Amino acid sequence: MSKKHHKESTNEIELEQGEDQIESVSQMIDEVLVLKKENNELQTTIANMQETVATADDKVLRAHAEMENIRRRAQKDVENAHKFALERFANALLPVLDSLEKAVEVSGESDEVKVMAQGVTLTMKMLVDTLEKFGVIQIDPIGEVFDPNKHEAMAMSPNPEMDDNMVMNVFQKGYELNNRVIRPARVLVVKN
Structure with missing residues (x-):
């Protein structure tokens, strides 16, 4: 084989390897973008769940306070009824x-x-x-x-x-x- 042909063949191999590497990097970038999108969706879901938990906690505290107020009012009414x-x-x-x-x-x-x-x-x-x-x-x-x-x-x-x-x-x-x-x-x- 001639040197020229050998050089062209080596260049083609390098070019193919480079294209393979570019394609591999491109696939990695696509995977990173998909993972980033999934991560953003998960972060949004977590934020929504935290908001839901905070709202539920607030409702529980309010319900507990209301029950305590009702209990106190009923106790006062009973005391007044006796009095x-x-x-x-x-x-x-x-x-x-x-x-x-x-x-x-x-x-x-x-x-x-x-x-x-x-x-x-x-x-x-x-x-x-x-x-x-x-x-x-x-x-x-x-x-x-x-x-x-x-x-x-x-x-x-x-x-x-x-x-x-x-x-x-x-x-x-x-x-x-x-x-x-x-x-x-x-x-x-x-x-x-």
Whole structure:
């Protein structure tokens, strides 16, 4: 074989090897591009899943907080129900107590009426004491400063011996149950 032919043959072999290498590199680049695309898709999927997990965590925390709030409200409602269960019963007894007070007020001077008035007074005291045992406290604000939260002003009247907004007279005593007014005291207030 001639040198020329040998050189051409070597060049062709080198050229074929170079083309094979280029094709191999091209295939590698294609594989890298496919892997890069798959990697990007996986990164997007991971980001979406992380967002879904964060949203689910937030929902769980909110649901837990809501359940805790519901539990606290229910517990408070039960406590209030126990605390104020006597309110209706106490309100039903208050007119009886008012009638006893009026009976004592209108009692006359005769001995027989005085004895009966003493009995009514003792009965009234027993009723007030029993109500106090169960948290029903009498509001008798004579001589106190008028408090619109506990008193109902029925009238105003001048009285130079007392300051303005003082309770001069009580028409009807008020009552509160566990520091909650169930009936305000009806009063006459000083207005000079």
